[in-house]
Amino acid sequence: MELSGTVLWGDEYEPIQGTLVVEDGTVQRLDEESTDSSNLILPAFVNAHTHLGDSIAKEAGRGLTLEELVAPPDGLKHQLLRDSDRGELVEAMRHSLRFMQETGTASCLEFREGGVEGVYALREAADGLGIDPFAFGRGETDVVEAANGFGASGAADADFSSERAAARNADKPFAIHAGEVDASDINPAIDLDPDLLVHMVHAESLHLDRVEDKQLPVAVCPRSNLVTDVGLPPVRELLDRTSVALGTDNVMTNSPSMFREMEFVSKCCDVDAPEVLRMATRAGAAAISANYGVLEQGREARVLVLDGDSHNLTGALDPVRAVVRRAGASDVERVVLP
Template sequence: MEYVSGLIWTPNGFYNGHIGFEDGMIVEKGRGRAKKSIAEGIILPTFINSHSHIVDYVVPVDLDMSLAEVVAPPSGLKYQVLKKTPLEKQRQAVSYISECMLRRGTSVFSDFREGGVDGSMVLQSAQGARPFIMGKTREPKFNKEEVLEILKIADGIGPSAISDWNYEELRELSDLVHSRKKVFALHCSERVREDLDKVLDLKPSYLVHMCKATDDDLEICAQEGVPIVVCPRSNMFFGLTTPLRRMIEAGVVVALGTDNAMISFPDMFIEMEFAGRLLRSQGMSRIDCVMSMATCNGRKIINESPLIELDPGSPCDLMVVRAHGGDPITDVILRTAGQDPLLVCVGRKRRVPS
């Protein structure tokens, strides 16, 4: 059996302890350090990247283009490029990015994947972090046969936004996805405020962005138990501000994602640092909630238990990062983005700095 020792994070704070594991499973957990550890530092559960478009990594960035010109379906730059990009090149991007994510402590990424059935299948080439596939139809139109084929592969469906769809077709899509017990989620109020009542009538599992949400919108999301995934780096790139403090104060469950890979490399440490600094700029002194966004709340997004115990009998799902001797929250959120974890263990997968 092998051990890691140090400050173990829980949603209620840190404590000094150790974790023993073998064959991909946690076998032992206790207070104090183990006699011999393969890594010592701050022990964290792995991160969940709750919203990504990782194949966008192949899309060149045009700094003169607006958000709509880059990402709006069906004629935005990314859609034009992806249609012309061979599937093998897309698979190579997935393989590379998923390995980078795992090495940086992300175990699962929830990806809104364009390209219909073929696009969803491309994500299956991930060998590092595991994809939670949110498929999309090739066009923003309801095609029952296409959706059913996608759902044989995908964990759910993630259309762009109600602004891009005929609403009745979007309702048909939502009904079909729910009838198959799959996840339905969509972008909302990113560039412009959208009708939240119409959005919530679609019964989404969660919403992405909500940059233009009103206070009433956020309170309704909190009351209805609809989480919001935020991608602050991507938003800022396009001149948008994530109302992160308002979301938290409204009581919304907030998770964290990285969005389009051509403008924001899918690194959760960098996204967490940015989110922490954004909260500080919006007047919040403590940024502990960023840890929950990347861990507990992210697990809600992918339909896993948000309770993180790292207990004996559980699959190994942890990383160890360097302690810098300060507040461990600031060590993780503000002082780790430039360093690889000392160890990442997800089941039998193990990564250490090269």
Template sequence: MPEQVYRGAVLAGDDFEPVRAAVIVEDGVITAIEEDSSAPDLWICPAFFNAHTHLGDTVAMDFATCGDLEALVTPPHGLKHRILGSTPRPRLIEGMRASIRGMQATGTAGFADFREGGADGVTALREAVQGEPILPLIFGREGGETIADGIGISSARDIPDTEEQVRRARAAGRLVAFHAGEKDLDDIDAALCYDPDLLVHCTHATRGQLRAIADAGVPVAVCIRSNWTLGVTCDAGRPPVREMAACGCTWYIGTDNVMFVQPDMLREMSFCETVTRMPPEEILRAAVGGAALAGRSFPIKKGNRANFIIIDPDRAGLGFSPDPIASMVKRVGERSILQTVIN
């Protein structure tokens, strides 16, 4: 493949330092970032990694916009599970593929999905993603974990044989992820006992629990729009993102159930900033950093694979912004994206 050159204001490195530069890419790998004062007024930002999705829920989109957590999403009899169980496989695949393409259109280059439906559910997602330039990390359930990248457990209190399931996953060299602390704090300590690779939500985690999570080095995927939509919080301090950062936790951003929330990381970042008032660079880092779950690195730096989006700020009147990072987090929408580069 010939050398490719992308020019603009590059949010470069782990700190997203804006620099007018040319990004040189060969065979999908960034080989150089060269300062270029004549680069056009475009923004080049790392692509996003959606750290928690349920893409199968696309077929249940907006079936319900209110109701308690148990009635809507708790296995095995929640509304979404009944819809998934009655949906023909071709339609399920079609729905997941539509959401995958929607994610790409809004700058996402990878995602971590909790996939219901056992082994057939995992193979359906693999079929949906086939041929699409996006990196999937799949956490299976109900036997699907045996052919997935890991096991995704709804809650330590929901599964009677959690210990055996985790033991088998570890023996096979697979990842272990838990929903924890979504509706209350009671299942967080139990999840931590299994030394997971990822916790999802921790909406109601205490400071002591956050310190334990940080000490264990377990990252947390927060899903703020989903938490608000499902009514498990109406508090700017829940999920406790600021406390997570203060305690030294690694936190990532996910969008959770497509049943309620579009898997659009641009919207998720904007809502996160509005609710938490976290510094924009920290929110952008959380939207990019989840790639580490899949053993990848998305920041724009020499030696990394080229995964970034090119923004035309003038398409949405953002050319007046002196702070591309803040405007990326708070204002950029799909209309402003000229190109998504995924390798």
């Protein structure tokens, strides 16, 4: 397979005109050459934090607090999940997965409620699609065997020591929400030695020092945090300390669009376009040790092709800024996934 246009190559997303050569699902090389194609070619996105079960209740819960919306066990989302028919849940998640795939997302890091059956429902929803959801299972420790890892609600909700141990014994990652509502659960979360922290809205200097010392990756979800009125994460400060990935969080309140998330964080936080694109691609892939998220020789070829001659993108002088701050679903020309 050959893809020609302006290729955002390597970890710095250097715009190089040429042809990306893919063989057997792997990036073989980039042939730098003149081409008539106006396409923009970049790594497909990795959505670093989702709750796809919420797809059954899009735009529900107007006016509710974060706790009323999502806190286990009686938040609105958990009530709706308990009451939902399995077939309806699978179909709703499938719609969200298809939307992500069609808008250039290669994988999502999904906090999957419902224990083992919840993981199976997610896999059924993804069956036959190119997008590859990474399931952080939730529930009892037995979910670790079925899932790709364990996703904890937060250190204030329960003692997750046994779940942490189960994930470590299975050599699978452990992720946990921390610092979403306030700072009180951040140190206990870090004490669990997680592989990924989610949110960190209320991270203070001590927490940032600990994150840097342990080099703990963080997934931030700024649009969701704004909607739930908990504030915005200190993205600049986190990026100065560790790897930061970008997620869209609850489908109940936000579409799982990485275009929207990138634009939002680039305009509301002190980060430049290459940093934001790295948050939306390589950082999420690295959090699960995946060999994609960047276009380099030997990487798995999960590729997004945008129409650089679309009404929206034509005339853009900076390809990376155009992708991050301007591009959208209507600009997608092609998505190459396994």
